[in-house]
Amino acid sequence: MNHEPLLIGLDAGGTSTRALVTDRHGRCLGYGVGGRGNPISAGPERAADGVLDAIAQALAHSGRSLSEASVVVAAMAGMRATGDHGWLRDRLVTQGFDGALVFEADLLATYFSGAADTFGYALVSGTGACVVRVQNGIIDGTGDGLGWLVGDRGSGFWIGHAIARAAVQDLDHTGPRTTLTDGVLARYGLQRTDVRQFGRSEELEQLVGLLYGHPPIELAGLAPLAFEDSDAVALGILTEAGEHLADTLSAVLTGPGPLVIGGSVVARTGPVRDAFLARLGTAADGLELRPVSDGAVGAAMLAVRAAGGAADDVILARLTETLAAFR
Amino acid sequence: MNHEPLLIGLDAGGTSTRALVTDRHGRCLGYGVGGRGNPISAGPERAADGVLDAIAQALAHSGRSLSEASVVVAAMAGMRATGDHGWLRDRLVTQGFDGALVFEADLLATYFSGAADTFGYALVSGTGACVVRVQNGIIDGTGDGLGWLVGDRGSGFWIGHAIARAAVQDLDHTGPRTTLTDGVLARYGLQRTDVRQFGRSEELEQLVGLLYGHPPIELAGLAPLAFEDSDAVALGILTEAGEHLADTLSAVLTGPGPLVIGGSVVARTGPVRDAFLARLGTAADGLELRPVSDGAVGAAMLAVRAAGGAADDVILARLTETLAAFR
Numbered sequence: 001m002n003h004e005p006l007l008i009g010l011d012a013g014g015t016s017t018r019a020l021v022t023d024r025h026g027r028c029l030g031y032g033v034g035g036r037g038n039p040i041s042a043g044p045e046r047a048a049d050g051v052l053d054a055i056a057q058a059l060a061h062s063g064r065s066l067s068e069a070s071v072v073v074a075a076m077a078g079m080r081a082t083g084d085h086g087w088l089r090d091r092l093v094t095q096g097f098d099g100a101l102v103f104e105a106d107l108l109a110t111y112f113s114g115a116a117d118t119f120g121y122a123l124v125s126g127t128g129a130c131v132v133r134v135q136n137g138i139i140d141g142t143g144d145g146l147g148w149l150v151g152d153r154g155s156g157f158w159i160g161h162a163i164a165r166a167a168v169q170d171l172d173h174t175g176p177r178t179t180l181t182d183g184v185l186a187r188y189g190l191q192r193t194d195v196r197q198f199g200r201s202e203e204l205e206q207l208v209g210l211l212y213g214h215p216p217i218e219l220a221g222l223a224p225l226a227f228e229d230s231d232a233v234a235l236g237i238l239t240e241a242g243e244h245l246a247d248t249l250s251a252v253l254t255g256p257g258p259l260v261i262g263g264s265v266v267a268r269t270g271p272v273r274d275a276f277l278a279r280l281g282t283a284a285d286g287l288e289l290r291p292v293s294d295g296a297v298g299a300a301m302l303a304v305r306a307a308g309g310a311a312d313d314v315i316l317a318r319l320t321e322t323l324a325a326f327r
Numbered sequence: 328m329n330h331e332p333l334l335i336g337l338d339a340g341g342t343s344t345r346a347l348v349t350d351r352h353g354r355c356l357g358y359g360v361g362g363r364g365n366p367i368s369a370g371p372e373r374a375a376d377g378v379l380d381a382i383a384q385a386l387a388h389s390g391r392s393l394s395e396a397s398v399v400v401a402a403m404a405g406m407r408a409t410g411d412h413g414w415l416r417d418r419l420v421t422q423g424f425d426g427a428l429v430f431e432a433d434l435l436a437t438y439f440s441g442a443a444d445t446f447g448y449a450l451v452s453g454t455g456a457c458v459v460r461v462q463n464g465i466i467d468g469t470g471d472g473l474g475w476l477v478g479d480r481g482s483g484f485w486i487g488h489a490i491a492r493a494a495v496q497d498l499d500h501t502g503p504r505t506t507l508t509d510g511v512l513a514r515y516g517l518q519r520t521d522v523r524q525f526g527r528s529e530e531l532e533q534l535v536g537l538l539y540g541h542p543p544i545e546l547a548g549l550a551p552l553a554f555e556d557s558d559a560v561a562l563g564i565l566t567e568a569g570e571h572l573a574d575t576l577s578a579v580l581t582g583p584g585p586l587v588i589g590g591s592v593v594a595r596t597g598p599v600r601d602a603f604l605a606r607l608g609t610a611a612d613g614l615e616l617r618p619v620s621d622g623a624v625g626a627a628m629l630a631v632r633a634a635g636g637a638a639d640d641v642i643l644a645r646l647t648e649t650l651a652a653f654r
Contacts, residue, residue: 105525133526141526143501146535149543150488150495161477168477174470174578198432199460199468199579208473216476216543251501252526 005070005099006062007307009299011109012037012051012076014127018296019054020323021062021069024307026315029064031296031326032057038076044087052091061326067096073303074101075109075295077145102306107132107262108139109295112302114260116316121252121287125245126263127220129155133252137305141252148217154244154272156265160222162237164211170233171204178233183225227270235271242266242275249280256286267291297323332397332426333389334634336626338436339364339378339403341454345623346381347650348389348396351634353642356391358623358653359384365403371414379418388653394423400630401428402436402622404472429633434459434589435466436622439629441587443643448579448614452572453590454547456482460579464632468579475544481571481599483592487549489564491538497560498531505560510552554597562598569593569602576607583613594618624650 004023011018017037021030034054036042042050051074059066074088089101111122111134118137124130129152130145148157167184169175185191185203188210195202211219226234245266249259261267266276277284292298297319305311331350338345344364348357361381363369369377378401386393401415416428438449438461445464451457456479457472475484494511496502512518512530515537522529538546553561572593576586588594593603604611619625624646632638 139525143499146495146499146531147539150492150535150538151499165477168473172470172473172478172578174575198466204473208477211477212474248501251499 005307006064006068007300007303008055008058008069008072009109009296009301009303010037010051010054010072010074010076011106011295011299012047012074013106013294014038014041014077017050017054018294018299019051019058020296020300020319021055021058021064022300022303022319024304024309026300026304026309026318026322028300028319028322028326030058030061031323032059032061038078039087040078048088048091051088052095065096066092067098069097070099071303071307072097072099072101073104073109073299073306075104075106075299075302077106100306102302104299104302105132105139106295107142107145108134109298109302110262110292111260112298112311112316113262113292113295114290114298115258116301116311116313117258119255120257120259121249122260122262123245123249123266124262125155125241125265127156127217128152129158129245129248129263129265131245131248131252133254141254143248143251153248154241154265155220156223156263157217157220158244159226159237159241159265160219161216162240163222163225163234164219166233166237168204168208168211171201171207176233179229179231180225180234183229184222187222187225223265227268230271238271239275242272242277243279245272246276246279250283253283257288259287259289261289261291262294332634333391333395334627334630335382335385335396335399336436336623336628336630337364337378337381337399337401337403338433338622338626339374339381339401340433340621341365341368341404344377344381345621345626346378346385347623347627347646348382348385348391349627349630349646351631351636353627353631353636353645353649355627355646355649355653357385357388358650359386359388365405366414367405375415375418378415379422392423393419394425396424397426398630398634399424399426399428400431400436400626400633402431402433402626402629404433427633429629431626431629432459432466433622434469434472435461436625436629437589437619438587439625439638439643440589440619440622441617441625442585443628443638443640444585446582447584447586448576449587449589450572450576450593451589452482452568452592454483454544455479456485456572456575456590456592458572458575458579460581468581470575470578480575481568481592482547483550483590484544484547485571486553486564486568486592487546488543489567490549490552490561491546493560493564495531495535495538498528498534503560506556506558507552507561510556511549514549514552550592554595557598565598566602569599569604570606572599573603573606577610580610584615586614586616588616588618589622 035050037050039047131143133141167181362377364377366374458470460468494508
């Protein structure tokens with residue numbers, strides 16, 4: 001029986017939570033997935049449920065208990081500043097945990113999922129978009145991550161919003177025709193018609209009514225349409241998204257280093273990635289792009305570091321390899 | 328005592344409602360202002376209150392009663408299609424009205440506030456933005472008016488949103504410095520500081536928190552900042568607004584005619600108007616720009632027309648002149 005203390009890394013997001021149980025040698029001993037884990041968006045009780053479910057699953061794999069864990073690192077957006085960690089600490093303590101609970105930025109976990117270097121960058125473009133510069137192992141520069149209303153340029157929301165506007169302008173004859181319109185209409189169960197009233201098509205009135213009937217953030221769900229069906233309008237949207245992300249990165253770029261890529265927008269090759277690299281120009285030469293699926297490995301790296309271990313390339317490689325058996 | 332039937336024109340908006348009492352000769356006999364008059368945004372009861380208050384004030388001026396009115400024309404956004412007019416009809420009938428109640432588009436009332444020609448255009452850019460083409464006295468072409476999320480390009484909301492994004496990008500160092508930032512910070516009771524956390528200023532975090540704490544449409548309230556304090560960034564925003572409005576107009580432009588201008592964005596001379604005309608190029612030569620303050624006169628013109636009168640240049644001039652004594 002292994003009596004070395006357990007280390008737990010949590011990558012807690014707005015949709016799901018990942019927990020990775022490891023030790024100071026970086027062996028993945030268990031892995032679990034739970035529900036929504038961010039108390040800001042999901043509420044503290046539901047977020048704690050999501051986190052505890054993920055931990056329970058991961059511990060079940062390892063055959064160990066929470067009382068054997070010395071460190072839990074919880075990587076999530078927006079929790080560093082608040083200082084109010086009772087919503088999670090109390091639940092962990094109830095289950096026997098008496099170690100250190102540390103909160104870290106989700107972007108730092110993304111970074112350490114792809115790099116062990118103390119200097120580098122992470123760029124995440126999923127529903128939102130954010131870039132960080134890491135120096136001496138901590139975040140010392142941030143670009144964007146400012147939400148759908150005034151930021152997140154080049155994100156999935158940004159792309160979906162641009163698609164919705166392109167479809168509406170097509171139907172309004174204030175913008176070019178695009179095959180995106182058919183995809184958007186189909187998504188909302190509508191069809192092109194010849195019915196016009198006051199010089200405006202019926203499907204435009206219906207589409208606009210439906211678009212305003214949902215939370216704006218749901219427009220992110222339209223983003224895949226631009227990747228599936230790239231006419232000139234779609235290509236223009238994807239190109240602009242890539243350029244926005246390059247501009248956001250440029251604002252924190254101070255030298256060469258690894259660039260860890262999270263979220264699906266830049267992770268896949270194609271128009272966004274091409275425009276992103278073209279816009280960076282020669283600055284891209286010093287960057288080593290490393291797509292990662294999420295921040296689970298990085299959260300475990302941060303847990304190793306918090307326990308006084310060396311979160312280096314050997315640990316990163318071992319965590320990545322041994323996790324593979326669990327998912 | 329004048330026994331000629333009264334005609335009432337209503338210009339009912341999201342913020343306030345205007346009522347103009349006239350007769351078939353186009354003399355303004357009374358004028359009143361009430362509260363919010365659109366049942367879609369204000370709810371039917373509150374909207375009916377706003378409308379009835381405006382009518383009561385206007386009738387008080389004329390010394391006549393609602394039972395003497397043969398026609399009420401209510402010009403407002405989005406009410407033509409619904410067909411459900413009971414929210415207003417019932418309240419009018421209760422007060423003795425037994426004439427015809429007709430709903431018209433707010434943009435048509437704007438148009439007839441500045442022109443009696445059966446062919447022409449109206450462009451409104453206030454909180455929202457919309458353009459219509461009028462042919463044979465009815466709207467036969469519409470551009471934009473599609474709301475803050477997917478339309479209203481060049482509107483007060485659009486300008487305010489661009490200002491908010493410019494300020495946020497300035498503070499985030501992902502955009503150029505602009506004096507707009509100081510105006511936006513002051514509007515939210517914030518100041519520039521040197522406090523930085525994770526490479527981000529404290530006032531940026533605070534500003535973003537405040538921006539997301541209000542309904543997006545309130546960003547329209549920032550629009551005046553761009554007119555007050557025009558550095559290069561502000562000028563760029565105003566120029567782009569003017570170009571968007573020209574593009575929207577171009578989508579319905581089929582020939583020369585009067586162009587009635589509602590809302591404050593294009594009504595005032597300056598960068599928006601300049602960019603608007605420059606973008607239209609030679610197409611602007613055939614347009615006669617006529618700023619109007621609202622749709623009250625046009626609603627009265629539509630009431631004269633609904634009563635079988637000739638809503639011509641003579642009536643337009645008389646309504647405009649005789650209304651002046653009331654406001």
